Amino acid sequence: MNKLIRFIPLILFIALGVVLYRGLSLNPQALPSALIGKKMPEYQLTQLKDESRVLTPADLKGKIVLINVWATWCPTCKYEHPYLLDVAKDPRVVLYGLNYKDERAAALEWLTHYKDPYVYSIFDEAGTLGLDLGVYGAPETFVLDHHGVIRKRFAGAIDTRVWQREFLPLITELEAERAKGI
Amino acid sequence: MLRKLVLIFVSLWFCSLAVASPVDTYVFEDEVTKVRFQALTKELRCPKCQNQNLADSNSPIAADLRREVYNLLDEGKTDTEIVDFMVNRYGEFVLYRPKVNSLTYVLWFGPAVLILIGVLVVVFILRRKPQVKESQALSSEQKSQLNDILKDK
Numbered sequence: 001m002n003k004l005i006r007f008i009p010l011i012l013f014i015a016l017g018v019v020l021y022r023g024l025s026l027n028p029q030a031l032p033s034a035l036i037g038k039k040m041p042e043y044q045l046t047q048l049k050d051e052s053r054v055l056t057p058a059d060l061k062g063k064i065v066l067i068n069v070w071a072t073w074c075p076t077c078k079y080e081h082p083y084l085l086d087v088a089k090d091p092r093v094v095l096y097g098l099n100y101k102d103e104r105a106a107a108l109e110w111l112t113h114y115k116d117p118y119v120y121s122i123f124d125e126a127g128t129l130g131l132d133l134g135v136y137g138a139p140e141t142f143v144l145d146h147h148g149v150i151r152k153r154f155a156g157a158i159d160t161r162v163w164q165r166e167f168l169p170l171i172t173e174l175e176a177e178r179a180k181g182i
Numbered sequence: 183m184l185r186k187l188v189l190i191f192v193s194l195w196f197c198s199l200a201v202a203s204p205v206d207t208y209v210f211e212d213e214v215t216k217v218r219f220q221a222l223t224k225e226l227r228c229p230k231c232q233n234q235n236l237a238d239s240n241s242p243i244a245a246d247l248r249r250e251v252y253n254l255l256d257e258g259k260t261d262t263e264i265v266d267f268m269v270n271r272y273g274e275f276v277l278y279r280p281k282v283n284s285l286t287y288v289l290w291f292g293p294a295v296l297i298l299i300g301v302l303v304v305v306f307i308l309r310r311k312p313q314v315k316e317s318q319a320l321s322s323e324q325k326s327q328l329n330d331i332l333k334d335k
Binding site: 028029031032033034035101127131132133134136137 | 229230232242243246247250269270271272273274275
């Protein structure tokens, strides 16, 4: 018994070491979204390319919907853009844009210049939908399942590595769920 | 002289305070709303710059959220409603004082439990202290030996 007690500090030290070592590889910037498992918040906003067209969540059609939050003032969005053009070609997902706190003219020019990967972009000048989605920067990408429920929020740029690690497993999972009729 | 110097230092200190926080020009209906606004923006954490509260942060998202707090106060929402509004969008993360629930028990009660364990360990060690042997009477042989030694002196 007495000998065992002598080892307690060592055991505690090792346990603390494991906890702290794990902390080194965690990303404190990665926040879980409060909207996971919830429906897309309600909104009535115009389409970026057509001021007269008012969009609501009912206009997000697709079995797996991606909503990419972007803006012309965001350098990381520029980095991400070529990959989004690839993502748009993936037949399993439908990619929509949320133009967040931007100017319409600048955003339109961006899409002409860099090509438009989105089915359409929602124009959220005041950032109201962004606020309801808990957006705290750009780019962010939300994944909605076939029930219109938010399943994932990814903050940061999408590239090949991120797409394979963060999105492909979820897409496979969502397709399996749909096949099972969940 | 000294008093003047102190006055200068104190006023300089206030200057630095004014510069350190972002300046918003919100006009409040009454003093109570102002105090509530200040309290809320101190309690709510900026989601972008994670170790600052809304009141301290210069980031655009913090400015947006301050404006939102202001608007919600203007609409006559209660403090709890405003906090819930933020939590529903940005998660429990925005609370500098997290709610007490199964996820945060360790956070809230961990320190108290650790102190308790510490106290228990100390008590345990103190109790285990070897008992002082009771003084035993000398045998007659030892007594005579002792006397012999003392006589020599």
